[in-house]
Amino acid sequence: MTTTESTEAADRARRLQRVAELLAEAVTPQEVLDSILTEGVKAAEARAGAIGVLSEDGTTVELLAQRGYDQSVMAGWSSFPLEAKVPMSDVIRTGEALFLPSVQERNERYPALAEQGQDSHALVVVPLAVEGRVFGAMSLSFDRDVEFEPERRDMKLTLARQAAQALARSRLYAAEQTLRERMTFLAEASELLASSLDYNHTLRQLAQLCVPGLADWCAIDMVGPEGEIERLAVAHEDPDKVRWAYELQERYPPDPDAPTGVPQVLRSGEPEFFPELPQELLDEAIGDDEELRRIIDELGLKSTICVPLAARARTLGAVTLIAAETHPPYTQADFALAIELGRRAAVAVDNARLYREAERGANAALALAYVADGVALLDTKGHVRHWNPAAAAITGVDEDDALGRPVADVVPAWNALTSHVPLVPPGGAARPVTVPIVLGGRERWVSVSGVEFGDGTVYALQDVTEEHALEKTRSDFVATASHELRTPLAAVYGAVRTLRRDDVELSDYDRTQFLEMIESEATRLARIVDQILLAGQLDADAVDLELTECDPEQVAAGVIESAEMHLPESISLDLDVDGAQPINCDENKLRQVLVNLVDNAVKYSPDGGRVELRVRSANGSCLIEVADEGLGIPPEERERIFEKFYRLDPQQTQGVGGSGLGLYISRELVERMDGRLRVESEPGKGSRFTVELPLPR
Amino acid sequence: MRAEVAHPIRSTPLRRGGVSVGGRRLWRCDAGDGARSNPESAGQGHAKPAAGTARRVLVVDDERSIRLLCRVNLVASGIEVLEASDGREGLELARQERPDLVLLDVMMPGLDGWTVARELASDEETREIPIVFLTARADPSDRRLGEQLGGVGYVVKPFDPVSIGDFVEGVLVRIERGERDQLRRGITSDPDR
Numbered sequence: 001m002t003t004t005e006s007t008e009a010a011d012r013a014r015r016l017q018r019v020a021e022l023l024a025e026a027v028t029p030q031e032v033l034d035s036i037l038t039e040g041v042k043a044a045e046a047r048a049g050a051i052g053v054l055s056e057d058g059t060t061v062e063l064l065a066q067r068g069y070d071q072s073v074m075a076g077w078s079s080f081p082l083e084a085k086v087p088m089s090d091v092i093r094t095g096e097a098l099f100l101p102s103v104q105e106r107n108e109r110y111p112a113l114a115e116q117g118q119d120s121h122a123l124v125v126v127p128l129a130v131e132g133r134v135f136g137a138m139s140l141s142f143d144r145d146v147e148f149e150p151e152r153r154d155m156k157l158t159l160a161r162q163a164a165q166a167l168a169r170s171r172l173y174a175a176e177q178t179l180r181e182r183m184t185f186l187a188e189a190s191e192l193l194a195s196s197l198d199y200n201h202t203l204r205q206l207a208q209l210c211v212p213g214l215a216d217w218c219a220i221d222m223v224g225p226e227g228e229i230e231r232l233a234v235a236h237e238d239p240d241k242v243r244w245a246y247e248l249q250e251r252y253p254p255d256p257d258a259p260t261g262v263p264q265v266l267r268s269g270e271p272e273f274f275p276e277l278p279q280e281l282l283d284e285a286i287g288d289d290e291e292l293r294r295i296i297d298e299l300g301l302k303s304t305i306c307v308p309l310a311a312r313a314r315t316l317g318a319v320t321l322i323a324a325e326t327h328p329p330y331t332q333a334d335f336a337l338a339i340e341l342g343r344r345a346a347v348a349v350d351n352a353r354l355y356r357e358a359e360r361g362a363n364a365a366l367a368l369a370y371v372a373d374g375v376a377l378l379d380t381k382g383h384v385r386h387w388n389p390a391a392a393a394i395t396g397v398d399e400d401d402a403l404g405r406p407v408a409d410v411v412p413a414w415n416a417l418t419s420h421v422p423l424v425p426p427g428g429a430a431r432p433v434t435v436p437i438v439l440g441g442r443e444r445w446v447s448v449s450g451v452e453f454g455d456g457t458v459y460a461l462q463d464v465t466e467e468h469a470l471e472k473t474r475s476d477f478v479a480t481a482s483h484e485l486r487t488p489l490a491a492v493y494g495a496v497r498t499l500r501r502d503d504v505e506l507s508d509y510d511r512t513q514f515l516e517m518i519e520s521e522a523t524r525l526a527r528i529v530d531q532i533l534l535a536g537q538l539d540a541d542a543v544d545l546e547l548t549e550c551d552p553e554q555v556a557a558g559v560i561e562s563a564e565m566h567l568p569e570s571i572s573l574d575l576d577v578d579g580a581q582p583i584n585c586d587e588n589k590l591r592q593v594l595v596n597l598v599d600n601a602v603k604y605s606p607d608g609g610r611v612e613l614r615v616r617s618a619n620g621s622c623l624i625e626v627a628d629e630g631l632g633i634p635p636e637e638r639e640r641i642f643e644k645f646y647r648l649d650p651q652q653t654q655g656v657g658g659s660g661l662g663l664y665i666s667r668e669l670v671e672r673m674d675g676r677l678r679v680e681s682e683p684g685k686g687s688r689f690t691v692e693l694p695l696p697r
Numbered sequence: 698m699r700a701e702v703a704h705p706i707r708s709t710p711l712r713r714g715g716v717s718v719g720g721r722r723l724w725r726c727d728a729g730d731g732a733r734s735n736p737e738s739a740g741q742g743h744a745k746p747a748a749g750t751a752r753r754v755l756v757v758d759d760e761r762s763i764r765l766l767c768r769v770n771l772v773a774s775g776i777e778v779l780e781a782s783d784g785r786e787g788l789e790l791a792r793q794e795r796p797d798l799v800l801l802d803v804m805m806p807g808l809d810g811w812t813v814a815r816e817l818a819s820d821e822e823t824r825e826i827p828i829v830f831l832t833a834r835a836d837p838s839d840r841r842l843g844e845q846l847g848g849v850g851y852v853v854k855p856f857d858p859v860s861i862g863d864f865v866e867g868v869l870v871r872i873e874r875g876e877r878d879q880l881r882r883g884i885t886s887d888p889d890r
Contacts (some may be wrong), residue, residue: 081823082854097880189804353850478835478836479804479836480804482833482834482835483804483833483834484833485833486833486835486853486854486855487760487763487833487854489764489854490763490766490833490854490856491760491762491763493855493857494762494763494853494855494856494857494858495762495766496857497857497859498766498770498858498859501770501773501859503773504769504770504771504773510765510769514763514765517762517765521762605808606806
């Protein structure tokens with residue numbers, strides 16, 4: 001080895017060492033390519049270099065980077081088929097390095113290249129391989145002819161090995177990096193989708209998340225309730241462009257029958273991927289619209305992905321990703337990522353919808369559980385589908401015993417209950433009908449309304465038994481008051497009419513009877529009117545009491561005396577006084593109370609018996625009792641008899657007279673005199689009413 | 698107050714008297730032929746008494762004054778009167794005496810007038826006896842019930858007792874003419890105010 005040769009060898013080793021160091025520091029594919037094409041090309045003493053790799057599908061060679069070649073020469077070489085008869089394709093196919101010492105040799109071997117201008121000399125193409133697998137090649141061009149001695153060849157091969165390893169490592173790193181980014185993106189997207197049940201909101205955020213990392217444009221369209229396409233979100237880094245996109249959508253609404261794009265994806269449920277958007281597709285979409293052509297050109301669409309949002313075999317919407325001005329064209333990996341994103345978003349939307357439905361169902365159930373009206377839902381066959389607690393309470397049939405069974409079996413009276421209920425369509429004004437019905441052995445008044453819809457009928461039941469009872473009490477009062485006023489009036493009027501008859505001669509006896517009738521019936525009429533007026537005054541709290549000292553014995557005696565004047569023969573009336581003391585009270589009102597009580601005692605003793613009025617003093621009170629041996633009062637009625645217009649067993653008492661006001665008035669009056677009125681009774685044995693008034697201190 | 702059926706007042710000379718029937722008093726007028734002097738035998742021809750014989754009307758009312766009014770005025774029109782002071786008594790008397798017509802109060806202790814009407818209608822022997830309700834109940838729903846129960850007249854208290862005899866006579870004449878259903882329907886359509 002000569003000194004020059006040894007110096008050159010040492011130089012080569014140093015340069016290789018330098019390249020190795022640079023490659024070791026290079027992390028990204030770009031850094032690796034930069035190192036190879038600057039220091040590597042220099043180390044190889046070459047003028048220019050280029051690196052090409054096999055495409056994902058292994059059919060083409062893509063030129064990753066070059067240095068030193070003329071742009072014009074390289075223009076057509078950004079990618080070329082693996083099958084092409086060119087040095088780089090040959091090397092990648094065969095895995096054998098190619099050393100062409102001169103342009104003559106190159107042109108002999110590759111005549112096609114001879115026609116492509118640039119002055120050229122020696123050419124070396126070495127395969128880039130790791131673990132025996134060739135993934136690309138590196139070309140080195142020299143500005144002179146070079147005889148490649150073995151050590152020079154070795155040096156190029158060593159450089160290629162170093163470059164291949166560094167490039168493979170950096171590509172792996174980049175792929176890992178991309179994978180990690182995608183995983184991070186998916187994780188972020190998932191977190192976002194799970195963050196809220198308002199999926200409209202989260203989907204809008206998701207679209208935002210996709211730009212600019214995954215797309216220049218991201219659009220999300222949903223299938224509306226009527227099957228129409230609703231644009232939910234459009235995202236772009238520039239808000240102005242988003243507004244512009246919406247305007248565009250307004251002007252050019254999507255054709256639901258379009259053979260590609262969102263309509264097609266929504267129809268088919270299949271994703272769509274255009275790594276490179278075919279110009280003819282755009283041309284077809286644009287038609288003759290020059291304005292649209294300008295817009296589409298401005299958009300600079302490169303590559304699109306449209307994936308369905310599909311869950312449980314239903315397509316809910318679609319996500320469209322567009323690579324335009326900045327984003328590189330989409331790869332299979334991007335497509336896979338988009339499909340996964342669509343799947344996750346669809347699950348989230350579906351879950352949110354399910355949750356909402358469940359929540360709505362739960363809220364409805366909650367409302368139905370607490371609403372006071374009974375709600376019964378029947379299917380078209382008349383089977384019970386829903387039976388809320390109020391329906392159970394009204395009918396006396398538990399939900400468990402009702403569900404799934406024919407309603408006529410559940411409530412035998414159902415037909416009677418609902419046969420007159422007009423069924424209205426949904427949204428119609430339900431017209432409730434009030435029906436008396438025996439349910440669980442009790443007579444109830446139930447107000448029923450029904451709405452008929454496609455899948456059955458829903459009935460609302462309201463127990464209006466109490467309202468009905470109240471209404472009945474009122475109408476009973478009207479009937480009795482009317483009776484009580486009309487009967488004496490009939491007697492007075494009739495007596496006068498009869499007395500004035502000139503075609504009949506009345507006996508003195510009859511004449512006297514008619515006159516007495518007029519007198520007593522007019523008195524009775526006045527008393528009824530007084531009672532009604534007094535009850536009204538008590539209601540209005542407008543009763544003035546005149547409290548004076550009075551002797552209860554004297555009052556009681558007076559009441560007995562007047563009662564005896566028209567006492568049925570079967571009744572005996574007694575006064576029993578045991579140590580009466582004077583009290584402070586309104587004497588007239590006390591008399592009124594006692595007259596009422598004695599009247600009642602007589603009235604409710606249809607089979608006669610003894611009525612006793614007892615006056616005594618005990619424990620600082622004056623007690624006046626009215627006891628009879630009559631019908632008595634059932635325990636459950638004992639407080640109700642003091643209610644206004646309430647009449648004990650109207651059937652029994654009709655005709656015996658009374659406005660239904662006597663006891664109400666009596667208790668009100670006694671209480672206004674600081675006293676109490678209470679009743680004890682044994683049905684069939686009689687009753688005892690006690691007026692208790694305080695003695696003066 | 699109202700005379701539903703205008704009918705010339707019969708100015709038959711009257712001679713009043715009372716006869717005891719099964720413990721009740723039977724008021725009648727002597728129509729001159731003495732046909733009813735023995736009420737015990739009067740059971741047969743109740744549905745359609747021959748013209749000229751006295752009508753017999755049963756008044757069922759717990760109010761003594763109303764019974765008195767009816768009796769005096771009916772008798773004045775030449776009609777015999779039976780009286781009952783409650784529903785049960787009225788039912789018994791109707792079955793026993795088969796009157797030509799019942800003037801029936803509604804609101805009475807024990808059996809009310811509705812029940813009495815129902816009982817009379819359910820009994821083969823008494824279902825033909827015409828019923829005129831004489832009541833303080835003025836509600837249209839009560840009139841409808843009266844019609845349903847087969848009443849042929851509905852008189853609301855207060856009423857003019859002077860024309861009650863003519864009214865009863867008019868009802869009976871129309872029934873004899875076969876207008877019972879029209880009378881019934883008239884109960885609810887009657888502008889009885």
